[in-house]
Amino acid sequence: MEQSISIILIFMIVGAVYALHAKDLLSAVIACGIVGYGLVICFLLLKAPDLAIVQIVVETITLIIMVAVVLDSTRHELAVQVDTQGIINQIISFILIAGMFYFFYVSIQSLDVFGAHTVRMANAYIEGAAEKTGSANLVTGVIFDFRGYDTLGEAVILYTAALGVMTLLRIQGKK
Amino acid sequence: MEGMSIIVKKVTQLLCGIIFLYGIYIISHGHLTPGGGFAGGAIIAGSFILLILAFGSDALNLKKEVIESSITESIAILIVILIALAGFFFGIKVFFANYLPRGIVGELISAGAIPLYNIFIGLEVASAILTIFLALVIFKEESQT
Amino acid sequence: MTVFLLCFILFLVGLYGVFTRRNLIKIVISLSIMEFSIFLMLILIGYIDNGIAPIVTPGDLNPIYVDPLPQAMVLTAIVIGLATTSMLMAIAIRLYRKYKTFDIREIKSLRG
Numbered sequence: 144m145e146q147s148i149s150i151i152l153i154f155m156i157v158g159a160v161y162a163l164h165a166k167d168l169l170s171a172v173i174a175c176g177i178v179g180y181g182l183v184i185c186f187l188l189l190k191a192p193d194l195a196i197v198q199i200v201v202e203t204i205t206l207i208i209m210v211a212v213v214l215d216s217t218r219h220e221l222a223v224q225v226d227t228q229g230i231i232n233q234i235i236s237f238i239l240i241a242g243m244f245y246f247f248y249v250s251i252q253s254l255d256v257f258g259a260h261t262v263r264m265a266n267a268y269i270e271g272a273a274e275k276t277g278s279a280n281l282v283t284g285v286i287f288d289f290r291g292y293d294t295l296g297e298a299v300i301l302y303t304a305a306l307g308v309m310t311l312l313r314i315q316g317k318k
Numbered sequence: 319m320e321g322m323s324i325i326v327k328k329v330t331q332l333l334c335g336i337i338f339l340y341g342i343y344i345i346s347h348g349h350l351t352p353g354g355g356f357a358g359g360a361i362i363a364g365s366f367i368l369l370i371l372a373f374g375s376d377a378l379n380l381k382k383e384v385i386e387s388s389i390t391e392s393i394a395i396l397i398v399i400l401i402a403l404a405g406f407f408f409g410i411k412v413f414f415a416n417y418l419p420r421g422i423v424g425e426l427i428s429a430g431a432i433p434l435y436n437i438f439i440g441l442e443v444a445s446a447i448l449t450i451f452l453a454l455v456i457f458k459e460e461s462q463t
Numbered sequence: 464m465t466v467f468l469l470c471f472i473l474f475l476v477g478l479y480g481v482f483t484r485r486n487l488i489k490i491v492i493s494l495s496i497m498e499f500s501i502f503l504m505l506i507l508i509g510y511i512d513n514g515i516a517p518i519v520t521p522g523d524l525n526p527i528y529v530d531p532l533p534q535a536m537v538l539t540a541i542v543i544g545l546a547t548t549s550m551l552m553a554i555a556i557r558l559y560r561k562y563k564t565f566d567i568r569e570i571k572s573l574r575g
Contacts, residue, residue, distance in 0.1 A: 145466055148507075152469040159473060159496050163480045168488055175492045178473075182499050189506050190516045190529045192352035194537055196344070198502075200360040201545045204367065204447060205495070211455040212552050213488060216559045220486050221566055229483070236482040240475050247471050257466050258512035265509075265530045273519040277420035277429035278349035281517035281531040282538065286354065287432045290535060294435075295398070297539040298442055302395055304546030305388070305449040311553040314382065314457050352518065356542055424521060443542065450549045458556065 145257060148185055155181040168218050172209045176202065193282050319456070321374030330372035337365035345440040349429040355436040359443030366448050375456045382457050391445035398438045401431060466507055474500040487558065487565040491551045498544045502537045509533035 158177030165171040179202035186195040223229075268285060276284035286294050321327060345358030370378065405417045421428030477500065480493025509530035517531040555565070562570050 144512075148466055149469055152466065152473065152503075155499075156469065156473055156476060159476045159480075162492055162496070163476070163484060163489060168486070171489060171492060175495060178496055178499050182503060185503055186506065189510050190514060191506055191534050191537075192516055193354060193357065194502075194506070194534055194541065196353060196357040197360060197538060197541050200357070200364055201541055204360070204364065204451065205545060205548055207367065207371075208451065208454050208549060208552055209488075209491075212556060215458070216556070217565065220489075221564075223485075229485075232483050236479055239482075240479060243478075244471065244475060248468065251464065251467050254467070254508075257464065257507065258510060260511050260530075265532050268532055269517075269528055273423050274420075276432070277423060278432050279424050279519045280349050280352065280354070281519065281528065282352075282534050283349050283354045283432060283436070284429070285531050285535040286538065287435045288430075291402070293535075293539055294439065295402070297542060298395055298398060298439055300543055301443060301446045301546050302391060304550055305391060305446040305453075307550050308450050308453045308553045309385075309388070311550070311557060312453055312458065314385070314453055350518075352516065354538075356538060360542075423519065447545070450546075454549060454552060454556070 144188065148188060151181050151184055151188075166220060168213045168220055169210065172206065172213055175209070176206050179205070193280075319374050319376070321377055322372050326372050330368055334365045334369050337368065338362060341365060341440075341444075345436055346433065347426070348436040348440075349432050350424065350426070355439035356443055358436075359440035360447060362440070362444040363447035363451070366444075367451055370451075370456065380452070380456060385449065385452065387445045387448040387452065391442050391449060394438050394442035394445060398435065398442065401434055401438065467504070470500055470504045470507060473503075485566050485568055487555050487567060490567075491548065491555065494551070495544070495548055498540075498547075502540060502544075505533045505537050 155178045158174050158181070162171045162174035162178075165174060179198065183195050183199045183202070186192075186198060268289060269281065272281055272284055272289075273279060276288040278284040278288075341358045341361035341364075343358075344353035344361060345355060348354035348358065370380070408417045418430040418434075420430050423429075427433075474497055477493045477495075477497035480496065481490055484490055484493065509532065511527055511529055514527045514529040517528045517534070558570060559565060562573055564570065
């Protein structure tokens, strides 16, 4: 299990690095799709079928929107001119990334091995959840019964995003 | 925008109804099999997006002044809040409680108010995603005057 | 442990993209890559060896379920990621209509 997820993660990293350095914007957007669809395979391997369904449909819709925006404006990225601010940006970012990687490596020494039961309070949610909520799908029971406020907040966020997009683009209704 | 070739139009005519039906199945069986409100809502939005992209907005007569999907999403999220508040009539003093009878685990009609939440959240997610798609891809802003 | 490290390397690739890229669409893509890596990290923490998907079927004896709590969190987060990306794209469309370029250095210096 760990080997297959590592191989897929390596593909995702290669796709992400290509997406940053692509000369053509359309190629960059499609390379972002590699990361999204590789994530679907990882979710299926990690026994999370709910998430795989949501991620594959949402990733397709995101790709459609991004391709439409890129094709409508410009595909061409201007040539990179090397100036001092760019080099200072890169050096500082490399120092920061090295520092963050070192701190992360130190902090996961205290985690359990991959596959051991790390989150210990989940037992209070799993035991008797099927009888307490009445649903056979435990994830749906957790979403709508135990943590209903989070679901309400998420629905409001999606509604606000739809309103915000219509406001930003000045789509007017009936006069 | 104009539509696509004749092969795409024929295949879309056959497929978009099946995808819509599949989305309704995933929403309604959300408490028995993997899926639920969000997955089913996204699939329903996907079927409408397929229809719009294949036939083109000219052939479907999409007008900018009337966006019904925005009305649908407002009504759907209002009904979600009303269902959550309706627990007061049943004597429960907590917002967002599961107050209808539970039933047997594994039946289609079970799990209290969870199927109702699934249906209306699915409707809200589908309408919101369709509104975002229409605003970003079809009805871009007018050209600068 | 290598899985956690690879997942964090994906996060750092996205962070590098946000710092150093000049094109607005590439910044949005890098933000999206950072979000994906966080989703994967949450699900990796909640995985149990030889566990099964968290659906209760009658007829199982003492099953070990994979943790459903991070899955519920990530389900919400995926849809929120779609909302964030779509709003950023709306801002990008407006900026392109006004300044005719996606380059953030030129947009900063034009001062329209």
